[in-house]
Amino acid sequence: MPADPxxxxxxxxxxxxxxxxxxTLRRVPADWTDRPYDRFELVPQGRVIGAExxxxxxxxxxxxxLRAELNRALLEWKVLFFRGQHLEPAAQRDFxxxxxxxxTNPLLDRGSSAEVVRFDKGxxxxxxxxxxxxxxxxxxxRPALGAVxxxxxxxxxxxxxxxxxxAAAYDNLSDEIKERIDGATAVHDFLPGFARFFGPERLAPMQEVFPPVEHPVVRTHPETGRKLLFVNTSFTTHLTGMPRRESDELLRQLVQQAHVPExxxxxxxxxxxxxxxxxxxxQHYAVDDYAPHRRVAERVAIAGDRPY
Known part of the structure; x- marks a missing residue:
């Protein structure tokens, strides 16, 4: 007889x-048809996200x-990289x-115009x-559609x-978690993300400009139709109508999904x-590992639609 394990x-x-x-690593919706790009060369940088x-x-x-083809690439790869452009701020805005x-974002440092945010760090x-x-x-x-x-x-x-x-983060949630968040909403507030760095004098006037808002926990992409996990560490405070402890536990699980390297x-x-x-x-994350050196960046954001 075989020995017991x-x-x-x-x-x-x-x-x-x-x-x-x-x-599960799906770069595009299941019914999406991949086509070649005629106006540029596209070099993938990751399995589901990122292309040069x-x-x-x-x-x-x-x-x-060209605009249409770049938009298709953006939908398919979510972030596009362009090397060595050296754009003037006006050209960055025009693009x-x-x-x-x-x-415009009154909470952040202004660059050469109201539409340009400047990050000067280190x-x-x-x-x-x-x-x-x-x-x-x-x-x-109406959170930003995108940013340059x-x-x-x-x-x-x-x-x-x-x-x-x-989208990959949502796809890989368990069926039980998906059922719990189907149709759920969450509250988003600017204060958690900024109160760690700015005092009440700067933030108090902004409270009326940016009151808390509710968005779906799972939003639908308006162009691809994909379901997307739409909560984040900086601005999502709690799930609507849920006891605080339960909300905190579930939100902790959800925001962890962005941490998966795949x-x-x-x-x-x-x-x-x-x-x-x-x-x-x-979602994105700027790695803070370069001090005492400087890192200077300028960002232009595009207004978006209301999530659904």
Whole structure:
């Protein structure tokens, strides 16, 4: 007779914990038809997210066909990288305007115009508040559609930015979690993300400008139709109508999904590089590992629609 297997002590993984093993990695919707790009070369940087676009000069106006092809690439890869563009702020704004009205953000340092946000970090500069997984301005009723970021000065090492695909994050939730969040909403507020760095004198006047808003926990992408996990560490305070402890536990599980490397791409910047990302479909994280060196970037954001 075969010997009994050796006995093991009792052990369990906490409910809702992350798991190891194969994950579902779908870059595009199941019914999406992949087609070649005719106007540029596209070089994937990750399995589901991130691609470098070669052969496009962003300082020149986009004709309708090129704009359409870049938009398709954005939908398919969620963040696009353009090396060595060295755009003037006006050209950066003009490129972003191909996707709609530009957004202003009175909470952040202004660049050469109201639409340009400037991040000047490192050395004796104020501490960074981008090294946390987040989507931009989800505390607005209409969070940004996307953003165009250019690095003006890159540190000799470090200062990378990472992006996570929140469709992949949703796809890999358990069926039990998906049922719990189906139709749920969450409250988003600017204060948690900014109160760590700014005092009441600066933030109090903004409370009426940016009151808390509710968004679906799972939003639908308006162009691809994919379901996207739409909560983040910086601005999501709680799930609506749920006891605080239950909300905190569930929200903790949900925001952890952005941390999975299989859903991510990481970009090493050089001065003059540009990234254009879909803020509806991604979260991002600016790695704060370059002090005492400087990292200077300028961002232009595109106003979005109300999540549904």
């Amino acid at each position: 050796p006995a093991l002590r009792p052990a369990r993984v906490p409910d809702g914990g992350l798991y190891e093993g194969r994950r 676009v070669r052969g496009v000069d962003l300082s020149r106006p986009l004709d309708p066909a 972003a305007r191909n996707w709609g009205e530009l957004e 050395g004796d500069a104020a501490p960074t508040f981008e090294n946390v997984w987040h989507a931009d301005v989800t505390f607005r009723e 970021l250019q690095i003006r000065e890159a540190p000799p090492v470090g200062g990378d930015t990472m992006w996570a695909d929140m 859903y991510q791409v990481r970009f090493r910047w050089q001065a003059g590089d540009v990234a254009f990302w879909d803020n509806r479909a991604t």
